[in-house]
Amino acid sequence: MSVEDLNPREREGVIHPEVRAGHDESERAPDGRRLQHAEAASKPIRAPQTREPQPRGAKIRGDRPINQSEAAERFLAAPLHQAAHDERLWDLRKKRDASAHGVPEWEELRELASQIKTHTLSHLDRYLEQFEAAAKANGVHVHWAKDGADHNRIVLEILRSHGAKTLVKSKSMLTEECGFRHHMAANGIEVIETDLGERIQQLDNEEPSHVVAPAVHKTRMDVAEVFAKTLGTDPDNDDAHYLAESQRETTRPYILKADAGMTGCNFAIAETGTVVTCTNEGNADLSGNVPPLQIHSIGIEKIVPKVEHLGVFIRLLSRSALGSPITQYTSHFRAPRAGTEMHMVLVDNGRSERLGMEEFWTSLKCIRCGACMNTCPVYRRSGGLSYGATYSGPIGLIIDPTFNKRKYSTLPFSSTMNGSCTNVCPVKINIHEQIFAWRKVLVEEHQIPALKQGMMKAAGAVLSRPAAYRAAIGAADSALKVLPRFAVYNPLNTWGKKREMPDAPRQTFHAWYKQNRMKDTGR
Amino acid sequence: MSARDAILDGIRRNRPAGDFPLPEVPLFTPLVGEDLVVEFGERLQRMGGRVAEPGAGDVFAGVRERLDAAKVVASAVPELTGNRDLRGVRAPQEVEDVDVAVVRAVFGIAETGSVLFTQDQLIVNAVGYLAQHLVVLLDPADIVPNVQAAYRRPEFGRSAYAVLHTGPSATADIEGVLIHGAQGVRSLTVLLLPRGAAGRG
Numbered sequence: 001m002s003v004e005d006l007n008p009r010e011r012e013g014v015i016h017p018e019v020r021a022g023h024d025e026s027e028r029a030p031d032g033r034r035l036q037h038a039e040a041a042s043k044p045i046r047a048p049q050t051r052e053p054q055p056r057g058a059k060i061r062g063d064r065p066i067n068q069s070e071a072a073e074r075f076l077a078a079p080l081h082q083a084a085h086d087e088r089l090w091d092l093r094k095k096r097d098a099s100a101h102g103v104p105e106w107e108e109l110r111e112l113a114s115q116i117k118t119h120t121l122s123h124l125d126r127y128l129e130q131f132e133a134a135a136k137a138n139g140v141h142v143h144w145a146k147d148g149a150d151h152n153r154i155v156l157e158i159l160r161s162h163g164a165k166t167l168v169k170s171k172s173m174l175t176e177e178c179g180f181r182h183h184m185a186a187n188g189i190e191v192i193e194t195d196l197g198e199r200i201q202q203l204d205n206e207e208p209s210h211v212v213a214p215a216v217h218k219t220r221m222d223v224a225e226v227f228a229k230t231l232g233t234d235p236d237n238d239d240a241h242y243l244a245e246s247q248r249e250t251t252r253p254y255i256l257k258a259d260a261g262m263t264g265c266n267f268a269i270a271e272t273g274t275v276v277t278c279t280n281e282g283n284a285d286l287s288g289n290v291p292p293l294q295i296h297s298i299g300i301e302k303i304v305p306k307v308e309h310l311g312v313f314i315r316l317l318s319r320s321a322l323g324s325p326i327t328q329y330t331s332h333f334r335a336p337r338a339g340t341e342m343h344m345v346l347v348d349n350g351r352s353e354r355l356g357m358e359e360f361w362t363s364l365k366c367i368r369c370g371a372c373m374n375t376c377p378v379y380r381r382s383g384g385l386s387y388g389a390t391y392s393g394p395i396g397l398i399i400d401p402t403f404n405k406r407k408y409s410t411l412p413f414s415s416t417m418n419g420s421c422t423n424v425c426p427v428k429i430n431i432h433e434q435i436f437a438w439r440k441v442l443v444e445e446h447q448i449p450a451l452k453q454g455m456m457k458a459a460g461a462v463l464s465r466p467a468a469y470r471a472a473i474g475a476a477d478s479a480l481k482v483l484p485r486f487a488v489y490n491p492l493n494t495w496g497k498k499r500e501m502p503d504a505p506r507q508t509f510h511a512w513y514k515q516n517r518m519k520d521t522g523r
Numbered sequence: 524m525s526a527r528d529a530i531l532d533g534i535r536r537n538r539p540a541g542d543f544p545l546p547e548v549p550l551f552t553p554l555v556g557e558d559l560v561v562e563f564g565e566r567l568q569r570m571g572g573r574v575a576e577p578g579a580g581d582v583f584a585g586v587r588e589r590l591d592a593a594k595v596v597a598s599a600v601p602e603l604t605g606n607r608d609l610r611g612v613r614a615p616q617e618v619e620d621v622d623v624a625v626v627r628a629v630f631g632i633a634e635t636g637s638v639l640f641t642q643d644q645l646i647v648n649a650v651g652y653l654a655q656h657l658v659v660l661l662d663p664a665d666i667v668p669n670v671q672a673a674y675r676r677p678e679f680g681r682s683a684y685a686v687l688h689t690g691p692s693a694t695a696d697i698e699g700v701l702i703h704g705a706q707g708v709r710s711l712t713v714l715l716l717p718r719g720a721a722g723r724g
Contacts, residue, residue: 035569035570035571035701084698088698088699091699102554103554104552104554105551105552112546112548115543115545115546116545116546116548118539118543119543119544119545119546120545121538121539122538122539122540122541122543123538124534124538125531125534125535125538128530128531128534129531138683144525144526144527144530145526146526146529146530150526194706195696196694196696196697196705196706197694197696200696200697213695213696214696215696215697216696218697219698220697220698220700223697240697240698240700240702241700241702243697244694244696244697244702244705245702245704248704248705248706251706252619252706255706256616256619257616271680272679272680274679280692280693280694280695280705281692281693281694281705281706281707282652282692282705282706282707282708283705283706283707285648285651285652285686285707286649286652286653286706286707289615289648289649289651289652289684290615290616290649290652290653292614300530300534305545307674307679307680308548308671308674308675309548309674310674310679311548311669311670311671311673311674311675312548312671314670314674315670315671324570325566325570325634325635325636325689326570326635326637326670326687326689327689328570328571328688328689328690328691328692328693328707329686329687329688329689329692329707330637330686330687330689331684331685331686332679332682332684332685332686333684334682334683334684334685335683335684336683337615337642337648337683337684346530348526348530348533352530352533352534352537353533353537355533355534355537355538355539356536356537356538361537361539
């Protein structure tokens with residue numbers, strides 16, 4: 001495509017001269033090979049050019065249980081969004097597999113990562129003290145926040161003591177947990193997100209729907225609509241390059257004039273007092289290196305003992321998330337720039353309490369790569385916003401109830417229990433087993449609706465008696481073979497929604513074994 | 524009780540019992556072949572970066588086009604004189620108009636195609652992101668085989684700021700379409716130039 005082929009409006013406005021020239025759908029190396037990094041698709045995944053309104057997320061009503069399946073049904077009812085979402089995330093999952101298979105010591109790395117986290121979490125008090133001492137020795141101001149409100153109050157105080165009114169920040173799930181942006185807006189501080197996906201979500205008044213790709217549930221047409229309304233871009237231009245460039249050009253002035261910059265933290269090194277951030281866009285690096293005041297929000301579980309341990313985690317993180325060997329930028333912030341101040345806020349927000357939950361504390365090992373989401377059939381088909389929580393997908397199912405057992409009581413049931421999440425987790429969290437453990441806890445505490453309780457009881461009765469189980473399976477298989485379509489694919493069978501039921505085997509394995517093997521051995 | 528003490532108390536009360544030793548982290552056999560320069564170049568290219576060989580007469584021949592097209596060139600290396608003196612910069616915002624920044628890397632990593640800078644190489648950290656394009660000088664002798672080996676280097680423990688750059692800034696937040704030039708530089712070119720190999724250009 002040459003410049004002449006472009007829509008005249010594409011050649012004007014905020015678009016940078018170098019971006020005006022024609023470009024490939026997905027960038028290629030000089031030798032013509034498609035590049036594979038930064039979560040880019042091997043082929044562009046383009047939603048068809050038909051306008052379909054973006055399905056919105058779960059309805060939040062105070063502490064009342066989130067109705068994830070209701071929101072999921074609305075997502076499923078938007079076939080273009082559903083298909084694009086599913087395809088995009090499955091592409092990431094495939095990239096993760098290819099990348100992992102290219103590392104012979106992959107399983108050893110996972111085991112090491114898991115062990116390092118187990119060790120650190122079981123000595124967390126010691127490592128936090130070591131981190132604090134090292135950071136202070138580096139000239140960093142260290143703060144401790146018990147919860148989200150505490151975090152927001154501390155940051156507001158820092159900003160006020162500097163007369164700061166504007167803050168640029170990079171994407172951080174912890175600040176989402178704290179409701180940071182909303183709190184700052186209520187206190188007259190302008191907060192600008194600098195990650196493209198997060199900025200799209202901010203401008204659309206939505207929460208991020210994925211820990212790595214916050215706007216993955218939106219089509220480019222949705223983005224064009226949001227940007228046209230908020231950034232004044234051409235509503236008819238939904239070219240991804242044009243939209244991304246528009247964000248770059250409109251965000252840059254904020255970065256240059258911001259009074260303060262904030263980043264989250266991927267890893268915090270106890271030995272050196274260093275905060276590590278991993279991004280592809282360079283936005284955490286800008287937020288930390290441009291404004292005169294820098295603030296890093298750190299979840300206390302992000303500590304690792306030594307710099308050498310980063311080797312393990314950095315090798316796992318981006319490969320698990322996007323399939324690339326490393327993110328474009330890995331920044332190590334240790335001490336303030338000359339003449340500026342650096343603050344670190346260590347945030348608990350329920351983490352120390354979770355450490356004491358025998359069945360659930362290992363969820364604190366999570367490094368937020370999103371691999372479990374990308375592989376989860378429920379997540380891919382229902383969209384992250386359907387969970388109505390900061391953390392969605394499999395990891396969300398086990399973290400969210402620790403924040404609010406009533407509000408997130410239904411989430412652990414949004415799983416097929418296929419165990420795929422556990423298989424891809426780079427720090428070996430037994431995610432599906434914890435989902436199951438949560439179901440038991442919630443049933444025992446009557447936190448779940450009567451219908452589900454009834455189903456669980458029936459399932460429990462059948463599953464605990466081998467003969468009843470075999471009879472039920474046999475009956476179900478025969479039923480699948482003879483029942484007419486309307487009986488299988490009806491609203492009462494949630495398994496029949498948006499999918500074909502598998503062909504039932506002629507014989508169950510158990511029946512076959514009984515017939516062929518038990519006979520042979522004479523048993 | 525202060526928030527600090529309350530948090531530490533909570534952790535001490537709740538921390539999982541048991542002896543969980545910290546495992547030894549091996550260096551691992553490098554994923555790359557013997558020729559680290561070739562491996563580095565291939566992997567950098569996959570991440571959207573480019574490798575240039577120094578020219579015979581003009582060591583900057585491979586990036587001359589980029590340098591000539593630039594109005595503002597900020598050089599942090601003795602091999603090239605730009606027209607913006609980074610040592611004279613008082614606030615990072617001052618480098619926002621830089622078209623090309625030229626910086627020497629401390630080392631490269633063959634496994635990923637990454638290069639490391641600290642505040643000493645960047646002089647103004649922000650120039651590594653606010654410049655439109657980055658030209659990186661890397662001594663081929665300064666390439667380590669893998670990430671594990673990189674994290675045994677002393678720079679991480681003693682620098683106020685250290686960063687691994689792997690190609691230019693990138694995003695795929697809109698329908699997975701890869702875009703270079705997200706918030707940081709639009710391109711990154713590594714010029715394989717031994718230290719002290721060229722005079723001032």
